[in-house]
Amino acid sequence: MKKIYQILIVLTVLALIPFQGNAQCKSFAKKVCKLELSPYIHDGNFNAAILTEGEDAELYKTFYAGQNYRIYICGSDALPEIEFQVLDVNRNVLYDNRKNDYSRIWDFDLESSQQLIISLRVKNSEEETDELVSGCVAIMFGIKENVE
Amino acid sequence: MDIKSLHCKALCFLAVVVSALIITGCGSDKNKNKDSEEEVVIESLEIDEQLIKDVKTVKEIFYSLPSPLETAMILKQSGAVYNEELLNPTENVANYVTNKSMALNLGVYTTDLSYASLFDQTQATINYMNASKKMAEGLGILNAIDENIIERLEANINNRDVIMDIISETIMNSSSFFEENDRQAMSTIVLVGGWVEGLYIATNLVGPDVDLNNNELVNRIIDQKLTLSTVVSLLEENKDNEDVITVMTNVNELKAIFEKIEITTSKIEPVTDDETNVTTLKSKTEVKMKPETYYELKEKVKIIRNNFTL
Numbered sequence: 001m002k003k004i005y006q007i008l009i010v011l012t013v014l015a016l017i018p019f020q021g022n023a024q025c026k027s028f029a030k031k032v033c034k035l036e037l038s039p040y041i042h043d044g045n046f047n048a049a050i051l052t053e054g055e056d057a058e059l060y061k062t063f064y065a066g067q068n069y070r071i072y073i074c075g076s077d078a079l080p081e082i083e084f085q086v087l088d089v090n091r092n093v094l095y096d097n098r099k100n101d102y103s104r105i106w107d108f109d110l111e112s113s114q115q116l117i118i119s120l121r122v123k124n125s126e127e128e129t130d131e132l133v134s135g136c137v138a139i140m141f142g143i144k145e146n147v148e
Numbered sequence: 149m150d151i152k153s154l155h156c157k158a159l160c161f162l163a164v165v166v167s168a169l170i171i172t173g174c175g176s177d178k179n180k181n182k183d184s185e186e187e188v189v190i191e192s193l194e195i196d197e198q199l200i201k202d203v204k205t206v207k208e209i210f211y212s213l214p215s216p217l218e219t220a221m222i223l224k225q226s227g228a229v230y231n232e233e234l235l236n237p238t239e240n241v242a243n244y245v246t247n248k249s250m251a252l253n254l255g256v257y258t259t260d261l262s263y264a265s266l267f268d269q270t271q272a273t274i275n276y277m278n279a280s281k282k283m284a285e286g287l288g289i290l291n292a293i294d295e296n297i298i299e300r301l302e303a304n305i306n307n308r309d310v311i312m313d314i315i316s317e318t319i320m321n322s323s324s325f326f327e328e329n330d331r332q333a334m335s336t337i338v339l340v341g342g343w344v345e346g347l348y349i350a351t352n353l354v355g356p357d358v359d360l361n362n363n364e365l366v367n368r369i370i371d372q373k374l375t376l377s378t379v380v381s382l383l384e385e386n387k388d389n390e391d392v393i394t395v396m397t398n399v400n401e402l403k404a405i406f407e408k409i410e411i412t413t414s415k416i417e418p419v420t421d422d423e424t425n426v427t428t429l430k431s432k433t434e435v436k437m438k439p440e441t442y443y444e445l446k447e448k449v450k451i452i453r454n455n456f457t458l
Binding site for chain 1 (some may be wrong): 178186192198206207208209210211212213214216217219221222224225226278309312313315316317318319320323324327328364367368370374378381400415416418424425426427428429430432433
């Protein structure tokens with residue numbers, strides 16, 4: 001009977017891991033990532049996931065003419081560098097952070113509204129280890145009022 | 149009933165709960181990826197085969213709609229004025245008792261809240277925060293809008309930056325709550341409610357004498373054709389939900405009208421200002437839209453919005 005209880009406890013912990021990961025991701029985005037958007041205001045959208053080294057993610061969003069935007073790719077410290085690109089709908093590269101020392105911030109505005117793709121990839125760790133590193137990655141958008 | 153039998157029953161119950169947790173925990177991600185892959189294939193058909201190949205290997209796909217805060221900023225930036233008569237009266241909160249109507253009107257009210265706050269309407273800001281709070285409570289979103297937030301709002305009512313931050317936090321708490329609790333369908337309905345409210349306010353602020361070919365607000369309304377594909381993708385991802393299906397019918401009616409509008413864009417050229425480090429994406433857009441299409445769109449938005457709020 002004792003063994004069965006032990007197995008159930010282990011299973012319960014395993015079952016709760018995904019939920020705990022999501023909650024940690026929110027807390028991380030709120031406490032750490034939002035601060036980096038200043039002086040832009042966070043738009044309020046929550047786009048975050050647990051990614052493992054070598055994994056990638058894409059986000060589709062329309063950006064509007066006349067608005068000032070900041071994209072901030074926020075990853076937990078444990079993760080290796082994160083590559084990110086901004087592409088148009090035909091996948092032409094408009095920005096690549098590898099040409100900018102893996103900067104995680106990009107500020108931009110637009111002459112005409114566009115649907116863009118934010119593509120990111122967690123690089124593989126250079127250190128050889130048995131375990132793959134995972135962590136929260138959030139794609140945050142800041143907007144700024146024009147004060148003209 | 150002896151102790152041994154009680155133990156057995158408790159064990160069985162625990163085993164079922166834990167198994168369900170494991171299955172949903174693992175399954176939700178898997179399904180999400182599967183849906184995303186299927187969705188991307190549909191989206192990409194119009195672009196090219198290589199794109200399908202590239203996207204199919206992507207682990208996570210996000211579709212992001214303009215948040216209520218961004219919608220309000222777009223409205224203001226396009227020269228909109230404040231008109232409280234266009235907002236959904238806060239007295240209507242008592243009418244919303246189903247999950248679908250509360251989710252739609254959480255989106256509607258947070259857009260109204262953002263719009264009122266950007267135009268420094270202090271009393272309306274508090275009223276719409278309270279209305280949003282009631283919708284959030286009805287949906288079981290614990291702590292998204294707690295008493296503390298209302299108090300902070302009242303204490304900082306003349307500080308625009310703090311107000312914006314509180315609204316942004318409220319929107320984030322709601323959307324992340326749905327994500328964490330595997331209720332993406334509700335999150336999508338909230339966003340669609342807010343998006344339709346933005347369209348309703350915008351179309352009603354365009355005066356009858358406006359030149360439809362040369363007006364910033366009309367341009368931003370037309371731009372919603374670009375956002376529409378994201379709205380459709382989000383809804384498609386959650387089409388196993390009954391409430392999403394009915395919202396989808398409304399969105400498809402809008403899609404049929406938006407398809408009559410032609411938008412062509414030149415190649416985008418990114419130009420970075422070395423001093424500010426801000427990049428401008430330079431491009432030109434050409435729009436072909438008949439006036440009757442615009443008025444058809446305005447009428448349809450009104451019908452759908454009234455359907456959401458009445």
